Amino acid sequence: MENPAHLTPKGPRAIARILVDSPLPQLDRLFDYRIPDELADDVRQGVRVTVPLRTAGRVLQGYVVDTDVETDEERVLADIETVVSAAPVMPPRLHRLARAVADRQAGSAIDVLRLVIPRRMVRAERTWLAADAPEQWRPDASIHAAATDMLGVFGGLVEAIREGGRVALDAPPGVDGAQPRWSALLAAAAIETVAGGASAVIAVPNHRDLALLEAAVRDAAPEAPLVRLDADQSNPARYAHYLRTLDDAPCIVIGNRSAVYAPVARLGMLAVWDDGDPLFEEPLAPYAHARDAALVRQSLHGGALVLCGHTRSSDVQRLVRIGFVAETPSARRHSPRVVLAAPQDAPRTGRIPSAAFRSAREALDVGPVLVQVARPGYAPALVCAECRSPARCVCGGPLHAPARGATPVCRWCGRSAHAWQCSSCEATHVRLASSGSERTADELGRAFPGVRIIVADGAHPVERVGAEPALVVATRGAEPVAEGGYRAVLLLDGDRMLQAPDLRIGEFCLRWWSNAAALAAPEAVVHLVGVTGPVARALATWTQSAYADRELDERAPVAMPPAVRVASIAGDEKEVTDALAQLADGVPELGTDAVLGPVPAEETDGRRRVRALVRFEYARGASVAKALRAAVVSAAVTSRSRKPRGKGASPRQRSSPPTLAVRLDVADPDL
Structure with a gap:
C-alpha cells in the first residue's frame, strides 16, 4: 500500500479507512490512509477518493468507510491523493449491507457496491448538493384510509408492516380498470409505510411490472415521493434518483433487482414481487439473488419484508415451513375459473380444443381474449417430415421458417436451405415442430376472420390493450393488461413448456400460467390445454403454495435446492x-x-x-x-x-x- 512518493511524517495523524475499487479478491479489505491537511474538510464517510496502491502499480478509486486517528508513531502511511466528490454516496448502512451480502456469497463488498451506486454524473450531483433537503410527505386521511382498507383484506398485514414482520403474501388475481390488483396492493403497502414515517422499497423483475407499479402508485397518491431506480433510465436521471434515496425524508423506491439495496435512511418495508422470476438472479458477482439480499437487509436494517406473488417459490415456501416467514391469508379469496382442456380434438380448430375454441368465440362478443404461447416468431423449430430429427444447416445450425411458406433459414449463418436433405434418413421435406406467436396469430386470423389480432412478445412489446374485442397472442411473461380483464384466457403449448430440461420447470410453468390467468375478468374461463398432473391441478385449484410444498418434499431426499x-x-x-x-x-x-x-x-x-x-x-x-x-x-x-x-x-x-x-x-x- 505504501508509496515512497506519498510517505508522511510520523506521529498522531487523522486517517481514513478506504475500500478500494479493485477486482482482486485479496484487496477486499479496508486500507488506512493519512488525510492530508488540505483535504481534512472534504474527507468524510461515504465520499469517493483516489488513493495510491503499490501492489496494483497505480492510483485507484475507493470509498471512505470510516475516519479515525492513528497514534502509532512508527507506522508509515500513504496519503489520500484526491477527493473525487463531496457527495457521501456510500453511507455506512450501505457498506454494512454490501459487506454482509458479500460474506454470505463468498464475494467482495466492492462488487455489491458496483451494482448499487450508479456512475457519477457531475451536473446531477451538483444539483443535489445545492438543493434543500426534501420535505417529509404524509398522505392525507382519505389516501391513507383507502390504503389501509385495501390491506385490511389480508389478516395481520397492516400490523406486520407497522411492526416489521416477515410475510409471504398471495397476491389477489384480477384487474381493476386498467390496473392489476397486485400492483394496487403493493402501492397501498408503500403508502401505509410512508404514512408511518419510513421509506418503502419494492423490487419487481422486469420493466413491464415496473411501469404497472409506477402507475398504481401515481393513481393512489399522485403527490407521493416516488423514486425509480431503473437501468433503462439515462445516466443523469438514474444517478439523481439514487442521490434522492440518500436523503432523510421517506420515499417510495421502485426498481428491478438492484433496488433491494437502495440506501434509504429508514427502511419501513422491503417488498419483492414474483421472486420466482429468473430475472431476480444476479448475473454478476457475487451473484446474490434479490430475495436473499432482501433477507440479509431485513435482518440488518429491520422493517417489514413482504414476499408477494401469484405463485409461491419453493424458496419462500421453505422459509414459511421453518417459521421464518409468516403466511398472510386473504379474507376474500377469489381465484380464476380454470378448465383443464384435452389436446386438439377437432381439425377445424387447429391447436385449440373445441371447447376452448367455442369459449374464445363467445368471449370475443364482449371483450379481448388472451392466447399464451411458448415462443415468439413464426415457426421457431423445424424437423424432418419423415423421421422427426431436428432440421440442421450444413454448418450445424438449426433451421427455422421466418414466415409462412418461406424457405427455411439457418439461425447461425443465415443461409437459406434451398436443397435441404435430412442427415439421418435423407428425406427432403421439413415440418413445423412448434408454432411461435406470429404463426399462431396467422392461424387465429384465419379461424376468426374480421377479429383484430394483437401480437405481444419480445419483438412486439405491448403493455396494455383496451376493452374492445381482440385476440391477443402473447409469449409467456409478455401478456399485456386488458382493461377490465380478459374475457377468456387460452394457455397453449403447456406440454412443450414442461419438457424444458430445468430443475424448476414445474415452478416456472405454474408461475407463467398463474400470472396469465390472473389477468382474466371475474367471470372469465381459463383453459389450460394438454396438461395434466400436479402442476395442472395446482393451477386449477389455485393452490400454488401446496405445489411448492410438494416440490420441497421431492427435492429434500436428493439434496437439491432449495432444500439445501x-x-x-x-x-x-x-x-x-x-x-x-x-x-x-x-x-x-x-x-x-x-x-x-x-x-x-x-x-x-x-x-x-x-x-x-x-x-x-x-x-x-x-x-x-x-x-x-x-x-x-x-x-x-x-x-x-x-x-x-x-x-x-x-x-x-x-x-x-x-x-x-x-x-x-x-x-x-x-x-
Missing part, C-alpha cells in the same frame, strides 16, 4: 482441487458426499477447466462461504505470483482477476 444450498466451484483443475481441500479442512463436518465432481467444464481462453458442486445445509452457510472465500483469495495470490511483473508488464497483466470462480446458491445445478 449448492455452491459451484470452477477453474483450473489444480485450483478446484486446492479449493476443495481447503473446504474440507475448514468445514470437516460436510463429509465426502457433499462434493460432486470435479467434472470437465467449458474451456476458457483455451484453458481446460473443471467444475465441482458442493451441497450443504443452511446452518453451515457461513462456514462454507468463509472457506471458499479463503480459497479464492489463495488462488488469486498464487496466480498473481506467476504473472509478469515489473516495467514490461501491463497494469492489466498485474491486476487481472484469478480464474477460480465460486458461486453460491446455484438454482439449477444442471446448468
